[in-house]
Amino acid sequence: MDNAPLEVKPEDIRRRTRRSLLIGGATAAVGGGLWKWLNSWTRIESLSAPFRRVLDFNAAIARGLFREKARAPEYARSKAVPFFRRNGDIGLADLKIQDWRLQLIGVGDPASYMQFSKDVTTWMYGVNPSVEEQAEAGSGPLPDTPIAHEADAKGEAVSMKPMKMPGDAHMGVSGLLLTMADIKRLPHAEMVTEFKCIEGWSEIVYWGGVRLRDFLAAFPPQKANYEDLRPAEFLMNFPEYIAFQTPDGQYYVGIEREVALHPQTFLAYEMNGQPLSLEHGAPLRLVTPLKYGVKQIKQIGRITYTHSRPRDYWYEQGYDYYAGL
Structure with missing residues (x-):
């Protein structure tokens, strides 16, 4: 058997090199042309229409496959991280917790609640130095900063400013102004689940609070005896979407009722x-472990029940609206 090495002629090398260059060049040209063509389409919320339609199609499939009984894994408390990673500060204010109120819009028969307000936007929201702090600093009220006087739980004066959201078309947005005491009266619940960031990292976190479905049943969009409703009826008694905004309105998300009631x-x-x-x-x-972190809005200032899909901060930057797992 002849084991002599094959002889490669220089002209063969040149021919193969030319062929590779031609194929590579043609592929690059086709790819570049395709990319240019895709980006020549009308843009929908910062994304070319074909890309946006693919994301919306994927979201429709995810919603169709969603089942309430499908649960994200839960873990022992010992698995939770002692220090949860911090990320994202859009819309976060250095507020005074005692000044905080949750604006709830879309609740059924709001005037029947003791927390009713004819205009929730007139609530004065504390992010300013207090009257006492301004006096100590030797200055009067800050310009263009309305100052109101109200007593907190300790009877101390606090200062506040109007809690208006960008996009409030007019005054007279009626609804409820809820305190943390109102929230904590609802059944307390806990879970240890994995928080997944769209950037690719995840951590196991031990949470406590109230199930959103219990909140929605306590403050429903229409009066009904929810204990007597079958699951499908319970679901259909709620608007299709729940909208959330930070107190300054700078960060906002919307989630579907199926996810809200999970x-x-x-x-x-x-x-x-x-x-x-x-x-x-x-x-x-x-x-919610059913969504990426971009949907898990911090420092909620307003919740709105709506049948129209709400605005969503990262969707408007070109991301997927559903942002589900």
Whole structure:
């Protein structure tokens, strides 16, 4: 058997090199042309229409496959991280927790509740130095900063400013102004689940708070005896979407009612058995292992029941609206 090495002629090398260059060049040209063609389409919320339609198609499939009985894995408390990673601070304010109120819009027969307000946007929201702090600093009220006087739980004066959201078309947005005491009257629940960030990292976190479905049943969009309703009827008695905004309206998300009513969707006010810190969304944030972290809005200032799909901060930057797992 002849084991002599094959002889490669220079002209063969040149021919193969030319062929590779031609194939590579043609592939690059086709790819570049395709990319240019895709980006020549009308843009929908910062994304070319074909890409947006693919994301919306995927979201429709995910919603169709969603089942309430499908649960994200839960873990022992010992598996939870002692220090949860901080990320994202859009819309977070260095607020005074005692000044916080949750604006709830779309509740049925709001005037029947003691927390009713003819215009929730007139609530004065504390992010300013207090009157006492301004006096100590030797300055009067800050310009263009309305100052109101109200007593907190200790009887001390607090200062506040109007809690208006960008996009409020007019005054007279009626609804409820809820306190943390109102939230904590609802059944307390806990879970240890995996928080997944769209950036690719995840951590196991021990949460405490109330199930969003219990909140919705306590403050429903229409009056009904929810204990007597079958699961399908319970679901259909709620609007298709729930919208959330931070107190300054700078961060906002929307979730579907199926996700809102899932038993693993929480309004969380505790982490590792302790009250939330401001950096993690105190006093109240959304938690659901069914969605990526971009949907789990911190420091909720307003909740709105709506049949129209709400605005969503990262969707408007070109991301997927559903953002589910």
